[in-house]
Amino acid sequence: MSVKTDHRHLYLQVIDRIKKDIEQGVYKEKEKLPSEFELAKQLGVSRATLREALRVLEEENVIIRRHGVGTFVSSRPMFTSGIEQLSSVTEMIRQAGRKPGTIFLSSSIQKPTEDDIKRFQCHKEEDLLVVERVRTANNEPVVYCIDKVPCKYLPKGIAYENESLLEILHDEANRYIAYAITHIEPLGYHEKVSPVLQCEPETALLVLKQMHFDENDEPILYSIDYFKSDKFSFHVLRKRV
Amino acid sequence: MSVKTDHRHLYLQVIDRIKKDIEQGVYKEKEKLPSEFELAKQLGVSRATLREALRVLEEENVIIRRHGVGTFVSSRPMFTSGIEQLSSVTEMIRQAGRKPGTIFLSSSIQKPTEDDIKRFQCHKEEDLLVVERVRTANNEPVVYCIDKVPCKYLPKGIAYENESLLEILHDEANRYIAYAITHIEPLGYHEKVSPVLQCEPETALLVLKQMHFDENDEPILYSIDYFKSDKFSFHVLRKRV
DNA sequence: CCCACCTTAGATATCAGACATCTGATGTTA
DNA sequence: TAACATCAGATGTCTGATATCTAAGGTGGG
Numbered sequence: 325m326s327v328k329t330d331h332r333h334l335y336l337q338v339i340d341r342i343k344k345d346i347e348q349g350v351y352k353e354k355e356k357l358p359s360e361f362e363l364a365k366q367l368g369v370s371r372a373t374l375r376e377a378l379r380v381l382e383e384e385n386v387i388i389r390r391h392g393v394g395t396f397v398s399s400r401p402m403f404t405s406g407i408e409q410l411s412s413v414t415e416m417i418r419q420a421g422r423k424p425g426t427i428f429l430s431s432s433i434q435k436p437t438e439d440d441i442k443r444f445q446c447h448k449e450e451d452l453l454v455v456e457r458v459r460t461a462n463n464e465p466v467v468y469c470i471d472k473v474p475c476k477y478l479p480k481g482i483a484y485e486n487e488s489l490l491e492i493l494h495d496e497a498n499r500y501i502a503y504a505i506t507h508i509e510p511l512g513y514h515e516k517v518s519p520v521l522q523c524e525p526e527t528a529l530l531v532l533k534q535m536h537f538d539e540n541d542e543p544i545l546y547s548i549d550y551f552k553s554d555k556f557s558f559h560v561l562r563k564r565v
Numbered sequence: 566m567s568v569k570t571d572h573r574h575l576y577l578q579v580i581d582r583i584k585k586d587i588e589q590g591v592y593k594e595k596e597k598l599p600s601e602f603e604l605a606k607q608l609g610v611s612r613a614t615l616r617e618a619l620r621v622l623e624e625e626n627v628i629i630r631r632h633g634v635g636t637f638v639s640s641r642p643m644f645t646s647g648i649e650q651l652s653s654v655t656e657m658i659r660q661a662g663r664k665p666g667t668i669f670l671s672s673s674i675q676k677p678t679e680d681d682i683k684r685f686q687c688h689k690e691e692d693l694l695v696v697e698r699v700r701t702a703n704n705e706p707v708v709y710c711i712d713k714v715p716c717k718y719l720p721k722g723i724a725y726e727n728e729s730l731l732e733i734l735h736d737e738a739n740r741y742i743a744y745a746i747t748h749i750e751p752l753g754y755h756e757k758v759s760p761v762l763q764c765e766p767e768t769a770l771l772v773l774k775q776m777h778f779d780e781n782d783e784p785i786l787y788s789i790d791y792f793k794s795d796k797f798s799f800h801v802l803r804k805r806v
Numbered sequence: 807c808c809c810a811c812c813t814t815a816g817a818t819a820t821c822a823g824a825c826a827t828c829t830g831a832t833g834t835t836a
Numbered sequence: 837t838a839a840c841a842t843c844a845g846a847t848g849t850c851t852g853a854t855a856t857c858t859a860a861g862g863t864g865g866g
Contacts, residue, residue: 359846380620380621383624391827392845393845408804504803510769559749562648
């Protein structure tokens with residue numbers, strides 16, 4: 325029995341439980357789940373709660389429901405980990421089974437540009453911390469990162485040289501990044517970035533320009549990440565509307 | 566009053582109705598919606614059905630619900646039209662307010678490659694129709710498209726030169742593309758594609774390699790689209806998990 | 807006057823049980 | 837054999853109740 329009492333809403337726990345069961349093969353692809361009545365009894369929740377969870381799972385394309393027939397595991401249960409899931413570069417490298425590292429290039433306090441003022445909805449005289457780093461995987465440079473964050477969100481004198489900025493913001497500043505609006509651009513050659521990443525002439529870069537927000541929709545962090553295209557692969561599930 | 570009787574499930578109609586109301590400004594950003602009890606009464610559905618709809622809208626980041634407080638329109642109600650929404654190139658150009666056109670390059674029947682066999686889970690001797698086209702916006706070339714589709718999905722002797730392939734598949738072959746798994750890659754220069762799209766040397770390409778599926782998860786269409794990066798902008802909402 | 811505590815109204819979260827409707831399978835009959 | 841009728845079981849929807857959370861307002865002691 326777990327120590328941590330789960331204060332999260334029931335339907336969320338049900339979602340996680342079902343997802344876990346699918347991932348662990350309790351229910352296999354295309355397989356029929358128990359009936360709602362049965363499943364609700366098994367999980368110890370009401371049918372209404374279970375149905376809210378199933379509705380979300382259906383929307384996420386994890387299951388398929390057919391009126392009068394049953395509920396089935398989707399044939400391609402997408403826990404995607406596609407680009408629509410936001411994770412730090414550190415997490416991405418770690419998830420690829422490699423050792424993340426950081427080469428610290430520069431850090432300075434700057435006044436916001438016109439675009440920054442719009443992005444952060446901040447004052448003209450607001451101070452921004454601008455950090456430039458190269459992220460490495462197994463000591464090989466793979467991403468060039470520029471991060472901008474208003475100083476007011478950061479505690480004084482922290483060491484931002486060694487860790488994921490998202491983690492720092494969470495641990496030190498108690499700011500949890502909940503989502504980001506990301507623009508995706510290709511880049512053939514960048515006279516500053518490409519040499520640093522040791523790019524062959526034919527190796528293009530994928531640029532993600534990301535505005536990060538916290539749970540209260542406050543703009544916290546703006547980042548520009550240059551990914552070496554032969555080291556990262558991005559995919560996304562696109563749904564027709 | 567609309568003629569078409571809506572046979573779709575109630576909760577779906579409720580979702581659409583609420584989305585429409587938000588889009589049309591009936592409920593504004595950050596504004597509080599009526600209580601579930603009140604809203605259910607207004608819409609003429611039960612609270613349980615309304616709650617299923619609200620749960621989905623919450624998951625889609627259209628609304629925010631706070632226990633004991635109320636339901637609010639999200640501060641940035643994302644009907645994103647980001648990359649996670651699949652649309653044909655034709656639709657994309659049209660949505661940008663420009664006139665879509667097609668330059669037909671080639672069309673041939675080919676046997677599948679190793680990768681094609683995996684992708685389509687088809688037989689080695691299956692015939693594939695391969696079409697190469699350049700799509701134009703206001704007569705300016707903007708996308709280079711290669712499409713592969715098993716001949717068995719297409720009726721004989723159709724004119725695929727003028728229209729969206731997705732529309733043809735739907736109208737002529739009664740195959741509705743429901744989603745696609747898309748890989749995103751940058752490309753600096755392509756010796757065949759770049760000249761055709763009249764790319765300046767510094768203009769990179771964004772390549773989308775897409776496997777399209779229908780509602781029954783059958784692989785129908787594989788496409789490779791080369792987008793001129795200065796003519797298209799892609800974005801995506803990335804959520805933390 | 808202010809702050810800590812209590813109470814309460816109103817909202818969402820969850821529950822229990824019923825009925826409606828759809829689907830697939832089975833059986834029946836012309 | 838084919839069309840129809842029936843039925844079991846599943847999801848869809850409804851009703852009405854209770855539980856829990858939150859914000860706001862009241863209250864009393866300092």
